[in-house]
Amino acid sequence: MSASSLHVNDLVVLRGGREVLHGISLSLLPGEITALLGANGAGKSSLVMTMSGALPAKSGSVTLDGAEVLGHTPDAVRRMGIAIVLEGHPVLSNISVIDNLRASALMHSRREADQEVEAALEVFPELKPRLQLAAQNLSGGQKQMVVVAQALICRPKYLLIDELSFGLAPAIVQRLGETIAGIANRGVGILLIEQFTTLALNLANRVYVMERGDIAFSGNAEELRAHPEILHGAYLASGRAVAAG
Numbered sequence: 001m002s003a004s005s006l007h008v009n010d011l012v013v014l015r016g017g018r019e020v021l022h023g024i025s026l027s028l029l030p031g032e033i034t035a036l037l038g039a040n041g042a043g044k045s046s047l048v049m050t051m052s053g054a055l056p057a058k059s060g061s062v063t064l065d066g067a068e069v070l071g072h073t074p075d076a077v078r079r080m081g082i083a084i085v086l087e088g089h090p091v092l093s094n095i096s097v098i099d100n101l102r103a104s105a106l107m108h109s110r111r112e113a114d115q116e117v118e119a120a121l122e123v124f125p126e127l128k129p130r131l132q133l134a135a136q137n138l139s140g141g142q143k144q145m146v147v148v149a150q151a152l153i154c155r156p157k158y159l160l161i162d163e164l165s166f167g168l169a170p171a172i173v174q175r176l177g178e179t180i181a182g183i184a185n186r187g188v189g190i191l192l193i194e195q196f197t198t199l200a201l202n203l204a205n206r207v208y209v210m211e212r213g214d215i216a217f218s219g220n221a222e223e224l225r226a227h228p229e230i231l232h233g234a235y236l237a238s239g240r241a242v243a244a245g
């Protein structure tokens, strides 16, 4: 086993009294991008929300370097080393870009906070001329940069991204994809939920496909690129076509 690892084992989650994850197991490794694909309602968001402490589990485990993650608050999970980029690039709208970033750095000492914000701005220099703007005045792509920057400021070992490209223009999606690859190259393990399956399969080393609360496929991204019918089957089973991209 690798020195660092994030393991989900037999995870069962209920939402609104209904079981939505039926015993999910998966593993992430440092420096690797793992894609998590599946149709609407398959349970992708429920999985990453549970892994980040935002939803309780009925049973199972999520371990980071051997330590149990379940039962901790989202804040504590972040401190353990798991950061999440929530669906729909949520930012604090009335707050300036710089204060959005600083708010994510509260876990650090003042000096470290300044360093982490500075490092995140090196990843997204586009934000530098916009630091004093209220975040609500940013484009969707710029908001997503703020949200990814906020996650990076937490110095994560693992980054869970719920819909990297949702609602964003193709050029910005390409740019964000390159950034995600760069973050993984620095050793961060990434779980990438992405509606554009071609983008996800190009970035990812390994892939899990979810279908109605279960894992329907796991394997190498290459294998899935060679056998797109596996993916089509999973999406068609749930009545949704695969997004091209």
Ligand SMILES: Nc1ncnc2c1ncn2[C@@H]1O[C@H](COP(=O)(O)OP(=O)(O)OP(=O)(O)O)[C@@H](O)[C@H]1O
Pocket: 015, 016, 020, 038, 039, 040, 041, 042, 043, 044, 045, 046, 047
């Ligand atoms: N707030 C909620 N309360 C109760 N059930 C929910 C809630 N949110 C989602 N669900 C249900 O949980 C199941 C999994 O949904 P989830 O949002 O995790 O899927 P998803 O794969 O992220 O879908 P999408 O691609 O649309 O984002 C679905 O059956 C959904 O109806």
Ligand SMILES: [Mg+2]
Pocket: 044, 045, 046, 087, 162
């Ligand atoms: Mg979702």
